[in-house]
Amino acid sequence: MSSIPLVLLVDDKPDNLDLLVNYLAECGLELKVATDGEQGLELAAEYVPDLILLDVMMPGLNGYEVCDRLRNMPTTRHCPVIFMSALNDTDSKVRGFDAGAVDFISKPFQRPEVLARIQAHLTISQQKQQLRLKNQQLVQLNKELQEQVNKRQQVEHALQLADERLSALSRQEAEHWGIDAFVGDSRVVVELLEEVRNLQQAPDTNVLVLGESGTGKELVSRAIHFGSKRKLSAFVAVNCSAIPAELADAEFFGHVKGAYTGATSDRSGYFVQADGGTLFLDEIGDMPIHLQAKLLRVLEDGIVTPVGGRQSRRVNVRIVAATNADISDKIRKQAFRQDLYFRLAGYQIQLPPLRERLSDIPLLVDHFLTSLGRQMGKDYPTLTPQALQALQQYHYPGNVRELKNLIEYALIASRGRPIGAHHLRFVDLSAEQSAVDLPYHEPAKPHSNTESAETLLMNYANNTGRIDNTTAQALLRVDHGRASYLLKKLYKDGKLQKQGQRRWAFYIPA
Incomplete structure (x- = not known):
């Protein structure tokens, strides 16, 4: 409704219209006739009036028919109609109300x-219109509230998924780096x-991540970043041990043009x-001592x-700093x-070596078989029970990274066939570890x-x-030369086949 109400007068008698116009002339209304x-x-x-005074008895369309059509028009269905008539009988008034009128003037x-x-x-009419407007606002508000509820439910669902395996972005980072320690x-x-x-x-707490090489220190650091409110800003990774001492200041704090020879911009x-x-500082333990003082100053102010x-x-x-030192x-x-250590270690997190979570090896193996197999175009690669047993008995000095490399090598070496124990290329398997891990026929004496x-x-x-030389030494409790002699003898006798050369050599049944 506008600030000046619009009233439409409909009557076939000009005298009636003149009289009504005179009545309403000083009422502050806009009139149409x-x-x-x-x-x-x-x-x-055309005008959608705020009120219609409608004569009942007119040639052509009478008032009842006009009122009925007004009620069927979307723009005028809410316009109040007052009938004007010399008919005062009850039937005429009831018929008018049935047609949709709100009142009768005699x-x-x-x-x-x-x-x-x-x-x-x-x-x-004004109150009804305001009520309709408020109802529309309430409907819109209810819609917005429902959208917020839906969004909250989506967030809660996302958080639930994150609880199972952190955030989706962290998982993407894990896949990108190929070290899914989670x-x-x-x-x-x-x-x-x-x-x-x-x-x-x-998100404002500095973190020191400790752990052996290959346990996933950078992955954890990225997960900490990408799961926090800082995820929309940069994650900058720096290997502190790879920065030349003479360039360290410029690398960390920047430089202006002409600051030194070669600073062209x-x-x-x-x-x-x-x-x-x-800022992820990897191998923080190798940072030069003079740079540590400058880093401390920046952390303080x-x-x-x-x-x-x-x-x-x-x-x-x-x-987020990390080190295996x-x-x-x-x-x-x-x-x-x-003092720098205390600044960095607002919270300290220790990553477990793989040998302390050997029960996770089947899940890790399945993960790497699937992800690496997909990259190599190998569908559903499999592992023999003997190979899985060998993987579970290994001590993994290189941790999860080494396990991933073992599976990658075995997928290539197996050429699409099930991966057997002879496809696994173990490195750094010491005699002492072999004697502890080997399950078969451990002897009491050489x-x-x-x-x-x-x-x-x-x-x-x-x-x-x-079988390889190190395993043979542990199995028989003999030195390298004796083990080498026996393996070569079995090879010459046609009982074993040799794979690889020198320190990578091993033997498989002929």
Whole structure:
């Protein structure tokens, strides 16, 4: 409804229209008049009045028919209609109300009655229109609230999925790096995942990630970043041991043009590149001591100044540092600043070596078979029970990275056939570890009888699918030369086949 109400008068008698116009002249209303039903319908459709005074008895379309059509027009169905008629019988009034009228004014007109009824129904109409508007607003608000509820449910569902395997982006990072240390259901992995989730919710806490080589320190660091609110900003990874000492300042803090020979333009350092995000400092234990002091200063005040520059800049960077070094030992030897350690280790997380989560090996093997097999175009690669047993008995000095490499090599070596134990290329398998892990015919004393020793070696090779010099030494409790002699003898006798050369050599049953 506009600020000035619009009233449409429909009557075939000009005298009635003149009288009504005079009554309403000083009421602050905008008036439109029509002298028949057809014209009334046209004006109603064009202007959509706030109130219609409609004569009942007219030539052509009478008032009942006009009112019925108004109710069937989308734009006028809510327009209140007051009938004007000299008919005062009950049947005529009931018929008018059935047609959709809201009131009846009897002729001849009485000015106070006409004004009172018009004002009353304009007020009612205005209130109804406001109510319809509020209902529309409530419908829209309810729709928006429902959308928020749906979004919240989606977020909760996403969080539930994240609880099972962190965030989807973290999983993509894991696949990209090929070290999915989150595969597994052992207690240590469950606890690790819980720690990572908690760190994702503390985006301003610096983290020190400790663990042996190949345990997935960078993967954990990326997961901490991409699962936090900093994920929309950069994750900058820096290998501290690979930066030349003379360039370290410029690499970390940037430089201005002409700061030194070769500085042909301004360059942002790692801190500026990671502003708002995460700076991952790998091998932090190898950072030069002089650079440690400068790093500490930035961590304390958040201000970096480029080499050769005078204008400083404040940065907001989360530091996630990682090392496989013994930081405590380096601190004792004064090779690492203790105050820097405390700044970096707002929270310290220790990654377990694979030998402490051997129950996860079947899941890890299945993961690498699937992902690597897909990359190589091999459908559903399989592993023999003997190969899986050999994998479960190995001590993995290279941790998950080494397991991944073992599976990758075996997929290539097996040429599409099931992977057997002889396809596994173990490295750094010491005699001491072999003596502990080998399940077959562990002897109580060294074998000196050649025939008995050969039988033992052949039994082991037939059971596992492969044997090498280190394994033979552990199995027979003999030195390298004796083991080499026996293996070469079995090879010359046609009982074993040799694979590989020198330190990579091993034998499989002929």
